[in-house]
Amino acid sequence: MAQARLLGNRYRLDSVVGRGGMGTVWRAFDTMLDREVAVKEVVLPPGLSDAERAVLYERTFREARASARLNHSGVVTVHDVVEESDRPWIVMELVLAPSLQDIIERGPMEHRRVADIGLQMLGALQHAHQKGILHRDVKPSNVLVTDTGRAVLTDFGIAQMEGDSTLTQTGLVMGSPAYIAPERVQGERAVPASDLWALGATLYAAVEGRSPYERSDAMSSLQAALTEPVPPARNAGPLGRVLEGLLAREPFGRMTAAQALPMLTQVAAMPQPSPPRPPVANETMTDEPSARYLPGGRPDDASETVLDPEDLDPVTRRDAGKGGEPDPVTRRDPGRFQDRGAPHRPPPSPPRPDPEPRTLVGTEWAPPPSQHPSVQHPSVRQPHPSLPPQTPPPWEQPQQYANWQQPPPPPVHDRPRGGGERRKTVLVVTVAVVLVVAAVLLGAFILRGRLGTGALGGAPDHPVAARPLICAPPAVTAGCSETTSVITM
Incomplete structure (x- = not known):
């Protein structure tokens, strides 16, 4: 057996636990502190220039420095470099666990378990931010x-820290x-909302x-993220609202941590x-020797009929409940009222208490009435300083939080249906009349x-007696007729 390599006169490399495009992860032992650790060996591809090698080595040191600044259960702890x-070697906490990608390849996961993993990742990202x-x-x-069930975020190799220059070259997105x-x-500067979008994906x-934008090649995936809507998450259940909020295209409209x-x-x-409840057997067994049944449901003693009290007619059941000598049919041993041909009826279960009111946020649940859309959470963080300050995020604007929670139903007024139509009809009829x-x-x-002036050809020279007019109803078009003649003086 070959002797294990001793790294830095301290860390014994025992076995390989994983390989990636940027290196190999070893299971090692810290001989100074007597503990198991993981050691990440950076293995660069051949054919790189000195400048490219320097960039990748700097990426390794960046990962170590970024992880060393964090102290969270959701982040792998870095011990040494x-x-x-x-080449650099990163000594870190040993976490013997499959990746989330390995688990996904076995099949989609249940939404409650995914939500628990998301909670841990969200806490780790908040701590890093x-x-x-x-x-x-x-x-x-x-x-x-x-x-x-512990979820751990690894590989801070391309992490960006405040005060550090970026490793990204012009026109290159890592x-x-x-x-x-x-x-x-689109080439914009990364912000905390960018990590939240990746968490949603x-x-x-x-x-x-x-992934919602996984395509056959890299360019197709990038183009889809810019132009295509998020495909509906059919297996997400109530988790779908969170995915919708985290995957909003604009960082200003994205759900915050x-x-x-x-x-x-x-x-x-x-x-x-x-x-699911186990199926109920069709037969109820008894230890009574005289209750042996033959095929077809008939007992050995055919002279004695065994009945179920539920099968008796109401009169028989009523008589059996009275005092005095019972009916011969009901005078049976209660333990022998077994109907082998009918399914066993389990005793009724006691009524379940009303469940405690829950307010679950999802596609089918409304928000609690106490959460007003315009109330801001005290821990809502301000936008990143690199973003335009004149446009506040919609999540921090009043009345915008309703985008991710169902608004309360409109008030229902106690008035008969069709009242507006009837009032309109009455108004039209009144105007017509x-x-x-x-x-x-x-x-x-x-x-x-006309009758007062046209009959005399002008103004009269003598007084004229009153002339009452008799007018026909409106439906009559004959007009009015005079009943008196003109009297001249």
């Missing part, structure tokens, strides 16, 4: 999930195409089996569905004036 054989660190490469292969936020595809892949936290908590805390009456009065006035 050793330079040997002209508070330290001024952006991960920039959140994806399923960089998340380890242990048997106990990261995995199917998990790069749209603003980064990672959780989407966990419940659906693939403070808003996603309670929603993920509620989904992760949803109760498990009740297991008024117009008809006005037309009749106007016609009568005009006709009276």
Whole structure:
């Protein structure tokens, strides 16, 4: 057996636990502190120039420095960095667990489990963002999930820290195409919301089996993230609202970590569905020797009929319940009222108490009435200083939070249906009647004036006696007739 290599006169390299495009991960032993550790060896591809090698080595040191600044259960702890054989070696916490990508390849995951993983990843990202660190490469292969349910974020190799220059060259976007936020595809500076978009794509892949923008090649994936809507998450259940918010294309309209936290908590805390009840046997066995049954459901003693009290008619049951000598049919041993031909009736279960009111955020649940859309969470963070300050995020504007929660139903007024239509009909009829009456009065006035002047050819020279007029109803078109003649003096 070959002797194990001792790195830096301290770390014994025992076995390889993983390989990637940028290196090999060893299972090692710290001989000074007597503990198991993981050692990441950077293995560069052949044919690189000195400048390219320098950039990749700097990326390794960047990963070590970024991880060393973090102290969170959702982030792999870095212990040491050793330079040997002209390459850096990162000594870190040993986490023996499959990646989330390995689990997804076995099939889509249940939404409650995904929500729990999302909670842990969200906490790790919040911790990193508070330290001024952006991960920039959140994806399923960089998340380890242990048997106990712990989720750990790894590989801060392309992390961006405040005060450090970026390793990204002009026109080059580093990261995995199917998990790069749209603003980064457009060449904009990464912000905390960019990591949240990648987290949403990672959780989407966990419940659906693939990233929402995974395509056959890198360019197609990047183009889809810029132009195509997010495909519906059919297996997400109540987690779909969180995915919709995290995958919003514009970073200003994207759900924040403070808003996603309670929603993920509620989904992760949803109760498990009740297991199906076992089937009830068709026969009820008895230890009584005289109850032996032959095929067909007939007992050995055919002279004695065994009945179920439920099969008796009401009169027989009523008589059996009275005092005195019971009916011969009901005078049976209660233990022998077994009907082998009918299914066993289990005793009725006691009524279940009303479940406690729950407010689960999802596609079918409304928000609690106490959460007003315009109330801002005290922990909502301000936009990144690199973003235009004149346009506040919609999540921080009043009345915009309703985009991700169902608004309350409109008030219902106690009024009969169709009241507006009936009032409109009454108004139209009233106006029509008024117009008809006005037309009749106007016609009568005009006709009276003509009779008063036209009959005498002008103004009269002598007094004229009153001439009463008899007018026909409006439906009669004959007009009015004079009943008296003109009297001259």
